[in-house]
Amino acid sequence: MIPLRQEWPPEFAARYRAAGYWRGETFPAFLRQRAAERPGAVAVVGGDRRWTYAELHERAERAAAGFLALGLRPGDRVVVQLGNIPEFFSAVFGLFRAGLVPVYALPAHRLTEIAHFVAKSEAAAYLAAERGTDGFDYRTLARGLRAASPGLRHVIIVGDAAEFTGFDALDGCRAALPGDPDPASVAFLQISGGTTGLSKLIPRTHDDYIYSFRASNEICGVTGDSVFLCALPAAHNFPMSSPGHMGALYAGARVVLSPVPSPDAAFPLIERERVTISGLVPPLALLWAQAAATAKHDISSLKVLLVGGAKLTPEAARRVVAALPCTLQQVFGMAEGLVNYTRLNDPEEVILETQGRPISPDDEVLIVDDMGEPVPEGEPGYLLARGPYTIRGYHNDEAANARSFTPDGFYRTGDIVRRTPGGNLVVQGRAGDHINRAGEKISAEEVEDHLLAHPNVFDAAVVSIPDEFLGERICAFVIPQGDRPRAVALKAWMRTRGIADFKVPDQVVLVDGFETTAAGKISRKELRARLRARLLAEEGAG
Numbered sequence: 001m002i003p004l005r006q007e008w009p010p011e012f013a014a015r016y017r018a019a020g021y022w023r024g025e026t027f028p029a030f031l032r033q034r035a036a037e038r039p040g041a042v043a044v045v046g047g048d049r050r051w052t053y054a055e056l057h058e059r060a061e062r063a064a065a066g067f068l069a070l071g072l073r074p075g076d077r078v079v080v081q082l083g084n085i086p087e088f089f090s091a092v093f094g095l096f097r098a099g100l101v102p103v104y105a106l107p108a109h110r111l112t113e114i115a116h117f118v119a120k121s122e123a124a125a126y127l128a129a130e131r132g133t134d135g136f137d138y139r140t141l142a143r144g145l146r147a148a149s150p151g152l153r154h155v156i157i158v159g160d161a162a163e164f165t166g167f168d169a170l171d172g173c174r175a176a177l178p179g180d181p182d183p184a185s186v187a188f189l190q191i192s193g194g195t196t197g198l199s200k201l202i203p204r205t206h207d208d209y210i211y212s213f214r215a216s217n218e219i220c221g222v223t224g225d226s227v228f229l230c231a232l233p234a235a236h237n238f239p240m241s242s243p244g245h246m247g248a249l250y251a252g253a254r255v256v257l258s259p260v261p262s263p264d265a266a267f268p269l270i271e272r273e274r275v276t277i278s279g280l281v282p283p284l285a286l287l288w289a290q291a292a293a294t295a296k297h298d299i300s301s302l303k304v305l306l307v308g309g310a311k312l313t314p315e316a317a318r319r320v321v322a323a324l325p326c327t328l329q330q331v332f333g334m335a336e337g338l339v340n341y342t343r344l345n346d347p348e349e350v351i352l353e354t355q356g357r358p359i360s361p362d363d364e365v366l367i368v369d370d371m372g373e374p375v376p377e378g379e380p381g382y383l384l385a386r387g388p389y390t391i392r393g394y395h396n397d398e399a400a401n402a403r404s405f406t407p408d409g410f411y412r413t414g415d416i417v418r419r420t421p422g423g424n425l426v427v428q429g430r431a432g433d434h435i436n437r438a439g440e441k442i443s444a445e446e447v448e449d450h451l452l453a454h455p456n457v458f459d460a461a462v463v464s465i466p467d468e469f470l471g472e473r474i475c476a477f478v479i480p481q482g483d484r485p486r487a488v489a490l491k492a493w494m495r496t497r498g499i500a501d502f503k504v505p506d507q508v509v510l511v512d513g514f515e516t517t518a519a520g521k522i523s524r525k526e527l528r529a530r531l532r533a534r535l536l537a538e539e540g541a542g
């Protein structure tokens with residue numbers, strides 16, 4: 001098994017400890033401590049279930065024993081694919097407690113992606129719910145995974161487990177639990193949106209991640225009295241840590257789970273639980289803003305709404321601020337680390353027009369040109385980041401590490417930003433060829449590879465197109481061969497590939513050929529740029 005590592009050079013680690021960012025805290029220790037301090041306070045609400053801190057802690061202890069009794073060994077990785085249900089927390093804290101390492105998958109992922117996470121992390125187990133909110137049966141996925149992943153030893157299912165191990169059946173097992181983990185060790189693997197090719201695995205340590213949400217709590221005003229509504233998928237880094245459900249649990253606050261993020265589901269929960277803070281991607285924030293005008297539910301308890309994951313335009317920000325009774329807080333973050341926030345008391349123009357500034361005084365942010373040289377202050381450039389909660393490398397991916405990190409350890413975010421005189425960042429665009437579809441990052445290359453597997457596709461180029469609702473949508477240009485496929489049929493076929501639905505192109509355009517230059521082929525990047533420009537020009541003309 002390839003060891004899990006996330007190491008900062010010793011002089012950096014010493015500095016981050018001395019500054020009090022890394023305090024030697026761990027996930028199992030902080031939950032134990034909260035359960036001791038406020039046993040009767042409600043920690044997690046999902047559906048009609050309300051778990052206190054004592055109960056969550058107790059359930060995590062029992063789950064931990066169950067995982068080990070099953071034969072999992074500390075250090076084993078477990079791909080977790082759970083939606084917004086309380087078991088997300090008993091499972092994940094149970095894994096932490098047993099020294100096992102969660103690998104976070106999103107409910108939308110399908111066999112192709114899950115098999116990739118299992119292979120890349122060398123996972124010993126897959127843990128999922130019987131069904132998702134969309135009715136999808138994860139046991140079917142698990143059967144395919146069994147065939148695709150010979151190294152996988154266990155499948156654990158929340159709900160009716162069929163031939164697999166039931167999560168509830170683990171309750172009551174006995175096993176000696178290990179001591180608390182090393183705070184500098186890797187606690188879990190988060191996944192990157194996959195900017196080039198397949199998603200990469202992001203190892204985060206107890207020390208670095210806990211710092212990121214403890215400091216976020218401070219910036220977002222989260223205290224033990226807060227009520228956080230988790231409306232986005234709990235496994236996503238934004239609702240997990242900015243400040244997210246982990247920040248809320250760290251503070252001893254209450255986490256309320258919304259099964260889906262629509263106003264229909266969320267507004268009644270806001271009213272019933274007196275929710276004070278939540279986080280959304282821009283299209284959902286606009287939907288909430290629209291729904292608020294005619295809402296029957298009282299959402300006046302909401303104090304802060306975080307919006308991030310994709311660019312919120314100043315116009316959209318204005319609409320959100322006008323319609324919702326709370327403070328808008330823009331957040332520009334990444335699962336690899338660096339998170340920027342506008343501050344709650346910032347002047348309105350900063351809140352509306354910028355994506356904020358980093359969490360930490362020790363976040364080092366560089367804005368550079370193609371040569372890696374800093375651009376003049378205020379000019380746009382590529383954003384590089386290094387700091388106490390920004391990774392120094394992906395798991396098991398030398399090629400990506402060579403591409404994505406500078407020799408002195410800065411993460412190349414791929415984002416193009418400029419800095420305002422006030423020190424806030426404004427996201428201007430990006431360097432890579434991925435699509436940010438309502439906050440989901442999709443690699444053009446990955447979608448092209450799927451299309452190329454179709455017998456009637458000779459070549460494909462995938463680009464992002466601005467979209468009023470989604471921010472961006474996916475457009476695939478396809479050169480057919482043999483029987484000319486129809487666009488709808490190609491999309492339907494993509495859905496059979498066992499991939500997340502958000503990766504299926506929104507639009508397929510059949511073309512006779514791609515441009516070449518006199519010198520021959522042009523680069524993929526150049527090709528995508530030209531196709532995109534052509535489509536936009538045609539749409540503009542039409």
Ligand code: AMP
Pocket residue numbers: 191192193194237307308309310311312330331332333334335336355413415427430436441
């Ligand atoms: P990931 O690395 O998959 O976690 O995705 C993080 C990326 O999402 C960032 O590098 C940005 O490209 C994008 N992103 C996140 N928040 C924002 C935001 N508020 N505005 C614009 N882009 C964002």
Ligand code: DBH
Pocket residue numbers: 237238241242308309310331332333334335336339439
């Ligand atoms: O998009 C993201 O990945 C993201 C956005 C806001 C994120 O990881 C975060 C805040 O922590």
